[in-house]
Amino acid sequence: WGPTLAAALIKDVASRVDIPVVAHLDHASSLELIFRSIHAGFTSVMYDGSMLPVEENIANCKIVVKVARTFGVSVEAELGRVAKGEEGESAVEILTDPSDVVMFCEQTDVDALAVAVGTVHGMQKQEANIHLDLVDAISKVSPVPLVLHGSSGASSEDLRYIATTAFSKINIGTRLKTVFTEGIREILKNNEELKDQLTLLKMAAPRVKETVKEKIELLGSGNRV
Missing domain, CATH: 1.10.286 (GTP Cyclohydrolase I; Chain A, domain 1)
Known part of the structure; x- marks a missing residue:
């Protein structure tokens, strides 16, 4: 569709309901696409720099946040790496280190943070090995709401527990x-x-x-x- 048509459709649907609706751009690694989407009317964007070195991820997040703030758009980022890319491409899992969470959030000023705790994109069965100890550790230190990607592969029991922690956005x-x-x-x-x-x-x-x-x-x- 492209961001302009997608934003227009979401806005029209949102105008027909009496609940808050977010037009969210997910897993965007292109700054150009993010800026085009903000201009088109998206109200939330995710910059996914998980395939980059942390320093470069932080630098790009800062740019996205600076632009997004001007338009009142919220920004989600990712620290660590879920074991498979959004399009199914191979990716080495990098579990999020709780000791890096505060530093990353303070340096980038993001509104929400996606972390890697054992989920995998594209899982057809609920068999992901979720590290609940890591869920707890990150929840205790994160200054922003947390996001769980790849949640289709998490068991109902794990999801029910995770929903009681600092994870406020769970992608299914x-x-x-x-x-x-x-x-x-x-x-x-x-x-x-x-x-x-x-x-x-x-x-x-x-x-x-x-x-x-x-x-x-x-x-x-x-x-x-």
Whole structure:
């Protein structure tokens, strides 16, 4: 879509509901894309410098924060590295060191921090080895809300516990994509004459809605702002 069309669509949908809506740019490693997205109307951006040396990650975060503050946009950053990239590319896991968290936040002035505690992007089963001791240690020292990426692979028990700590944003994407695509396969299998893609999408969408409701309930996020 590109940031301009995406922001326009999100704004229109947001205008129809009475709850706060965030237009968030996730896992952007390009400063140009981040600035274009801010200009287009995104209200939150994530600069992902996890593949870079920490010093370069910090330097780029500072630039993003300085620009974003001017437009009232919040900034999320990542310290450490989740074991697989957002697009499924191979990445060596680097668990976040609690002793680096305060330094990173103070130097960058970010609003939220994504950390690596054992999750993996793109996991189809809830079998991630979450380091709950690390969750606790980082929660105790972080001066900003924490973010957990790759949460589709975390067990319900781990997620329920993590939701009681300093982790305030828990990303669950793979599970929603899987529910959607599996729903489409089942619908097409049972409706071989179906040709209209809009009807197909409308039939599959409720499955995603129900999964979202389940996760909201699991994380204790219902009726909260």
